Amino acid sequence: MKRSSAVIRRVVLAAAALALAAGCTPDGTGTGTPAAPPSASAGTPGATPTDAPTSDGKPPSPSATFPTGSPSGSPSTGATAPKPLLGDGDENEQVRELQARLRQLDFFDRAPTGFYGTMTAGAVKKFQARRGLPETGTVDETTWRQLLSASRKPTADELKPATTNQLDTPDPRCMTGRVLCISKESRTLAWMIDGRVVSSMDVRFGSENTPTREGLFKVEWKARDWTSxxxxxxxxxxxxxxxxxxxxxxxxxxxxxxxxxxxxCVNVRDRAKLSALFDQVKPGDKVVVHW
Known part of the structure; x- marks a missing residue:
């Protein structure tokens, strides 16, 4: 009898060992059901379709300067949407690179500004729609990786072109001295010294009800941080x-x-370029606003 009990005990222990090897143990929830393997929708690194090799057989490489957004700690369960890397209101060099890459693909028709607003969100949505991604208007890791695979690294001129709009022929009053030469026709501002264009940028003017005045003026005073x-x-x-x-x-x-x-007022949308111009312009320098 004792021998029979020992045999039965060995059989039970062997069955338990097989169960452990098969993964049939409780998953920590008390249900006794095995934990499901991670899926692509769970956000597990390496499981998304965008990690597949590109047409040339090489895997897409992340930008050296762009944050990867890789999760830390335990992987996502799929219940939470991917955390955006970039979105409305962001202002940095990564936004500028995003805009330059979207411009290469004809989704963004302006010079990169480095500011993420409604125009950039709209361009991102168009790109996401083309690639079959959720049209969120924000950039998550999947969107960024697909953008990397579809575009090339922007050049310095692509990141900071002289202007979106072509410069107008300078007004004769702009040809001497230090002048902010502002054209309503081309919607540009050219910083000129003795007839030479030092820098240029896109500008925007007042509406019909609040027009920007035209004529010859001078810089009266400056303020780096000012609120109307x-x-x-x-x-x-x-x-x-x-x-x-x-x-x-x-x-x-x-x-x-x-x-x-x-x-x-004369609005400028490239903050970095205007910051550099602000440091060069002095009170008393000419301002010419013309058609």
């Missing part, structure tokens, strides 16, 4: 030239482009 006392909106890098009208950076222009208008 009338409209209570930020006016960084403001250079005032005509009774409250100024050249200044506009986040709205960066976001919406020519869909909007100023209250009479």
């Amino acid at each position: 006392t009338i409209y209570h909106t930020p006016m960084p890098y403001a250079m005032f030239f005509s009774r409250g009208q100024a050249v200044h950076y506009s986040a709205d222009f960066a976001a919406r482009g020519y869909a909007g208008a100023s209250h009479g």
